[in-house]
Amino acid sequence: MESEGLVRDLTAEISKRMQRSRTPIPIGVSNRHAHITQGHFEAVFGPGAKFSKFRDLSQPGQFAANEKIDIAGSKGTVRGVRLLGPFRQKTQVEVSLTDAIALGARPPVRESGDLAGSAPLKISGPCGAVDVQEGLILAQRHLHCSTAEAAAIGVANGEAVRVRVGRGGCRETVFEKTVVRVSDKFSLELHLDTDEANAAGVKTGDSAYIA
Amino acid sequence: MESEGLVRDLTAEISKRMQRSRTPIPIGVSNRHAHITQGHFEAVFGPGAKFSKFRDLSQPGQFAANEKIDIAGSKGTVRGVRLLGPFRQKTQVEVSLTDAIALGARPPVRESGDLAGSAPLKISGPCGAVDVQEGLILAQRHLHCSTAEAAAIGVANGEAVRVRVGRGGCRETVFEKTVVRVSDKFSLELHLDTDEANAAGVKTGDSAYIA
Numbered sequence: 001m002e003s004e005g006l007v008r009d010l011t012a013e014i015s016k017r018m019q020r021s022r023t024p025i026p027i028g029v030s031n032r033h034a035h036i037t038q039g040h041f042e043a044v045f046g047p048g049a050k051f052s053k054f055r056d057l058s059q060p061g062q063f064a065a066n067e068k069i070d071i072a073g074s075k076g077t078v079r080g081v082r083l084l085g086p087f088r089q090k091t092q093v094e095v096s097l098t099d100a101i102a103l104g105a106r107p108p109v110r111e112s113g114d115l116a117g118s119a120p121l122k123i124s125g126p127c128g129a130v131d132v133q134e135g136l137i138l139a140q141r142h143l144h145c146s147t148a149e150a151a152a153i154g155v156a157n158g159e160a161v162r163v164r165v166g167r168g169g170c171r172e173t174v175f176e177k178t179v180v181r182v183s184d185k186f187s188l189e190l191h192l193d194t195d196e197a198n199a200a201g202v203k204t205g206d207s208a209y210i211a
Numbered sequence: 212m213e214s215e216g217l218v219r220d221l222t223a224e225i226s227k228r229m230q231r232s233r234t235p236i237p238i239g240v241s242n243r244h245a246h247i248t249q250g251h252f253e254a255v256f257g258p259g260a261k262f263s264k265f266r267d268l269s270q271p272g273q274f275a276a277n278e279k280i281d282i283a284g285s286k287g288t289v290r291g292v293r294l295l296g297p298f299r300q301k302t303q304v305e306v307s308l309t310d311a312i313a314l315g316a317r318p319p320v321r322e323s324g325d326l327a328g329s330a331p332l333k334i335s336g337p338c339g340a341v342d343v344q345e346g347l348i349l350a351q352r353h354l355h356c357s358t359a360e361a362a363a364i365g366v367a368n369g370e371a372v373r374v375r376v377g378r379g380g381c382r383e384t385v386f387e388k389t390v391v392r393v394s395d396k397f398s399l400e401l402h403l404d405t406d407e408a409n410a411a412g413v414k415t416g417d418s419a420y421i422a
Contacts, residue, residue, distance in 0.1 A: 006218060177383055
């Protein structure tokens with residue numbers, strides 16, 4: 001009787017997971033980019049400077065700007081880092097660990113907005129440079145979705161899920177600890193940085209599956 | 212009765228996997244590097260030029276040379292690519308996909324030595340440059356081990372295994388399709404490229420586990 005109960009429970013759990021794992025989740029690969037305060041923006045692009053929009057992003061209200069900055073660490077510089085708008089309350093620069101090693105920086109892995117104690121960097125543009133005391137991070141891999149999408153897939157805000165990418169390819173990979181972020185300002189997308197995407201041989205628009 | 216048999220089989224399989232997954236496997240992160248023919252070496256370093264050894268590598272007989280070359284694709288150049296010795300029958304340059312994108316190249320994922328139809332590149336050094344028709348690859352992630360180590364862990368040459376890295380960290384990752392390469396010229400080591408290592412937040416000397 002005990003064995004039969006175990007088999008029934010296992011079967012139910014596996015069935016639920018198989019169901020969930022059938023939903024393809026679009027991958028969005030985030031190249032290095034920066035969110036910036038209006039103050040820092042004007043410091044590097046000049047007083048009164050404004051964003052000009054390059055294109056809308058998949059997350060509603062967010063856009064890529066035409067403006068780019070250079071970022072520097074103790075060892076090197078990465079040029080032409082795309083700014084994303086709108087302005088934020090704190091400047092946040094997201095790079096890959098490959099970039100961080102080139103910069104000579106040791107940024108922590110963080111969720112967006114969690115900047116206390118993150119790494120310092122220098123940002124510069126055509127009209128000036130600013131030493132930013134904290135703001136350089138590696139992005140914690142995460143899954144955006146709306147409230148309705150979260151309900152349909154069976155995930156909750158803040159939950160960590162395992163995500164399979166590159167299914168069937170020779171670099172197939174399972175990313176553990178992918179944080180789910182639910183908001184009606186979001187649409188369904190798995191955000192990976194370039195190291196993660198390249199390690200798994202995937203690109204924007206490819207599909208991921210909760211494992 | 213059927214359920215009991217299933218439970219017994221599952222329990223045995225899980226037990227075997229738990230046993231195997233307890234062996235820590237040292238990770239070796241391969242930065243971009245090149246194996247080179249004597250002909251290409253002399254073409255870029257001059258007639259009669261010889262390797263000078265920088266340091267021995269973990270795999271017996273292999274060494275890193277002091278000499279470095281530049282490699283170029285259609286879009287960019289990566290400078291200072293370390294040469295490994297001894298000389299090979301074919302020039303083989305291994306880069307990360309991050310590097311390949313910077314070069315403007317589309318190398319396939321390959322095992323070492325499998326170069327037919329791989330990507331072209333230009334190599335150059337202080338005394339000249341050579342257009343190499345094929346030889347640029349992304350390395351298929353792989354696990355080196357000796358015959359005795361393979362027997363102890365329970366893996367066979369050519370087998371593909373799942374390997375867990377960064378266990379307990381915020382970038383924990385499972386790499387599928389990690390090819391086992393058994394030879395008494397090898398010692399136990401998981402070889403990842405920099406994209407894979409950085410995606411998982413691991414470095415040379417950290418431990419991996421067969422999953």
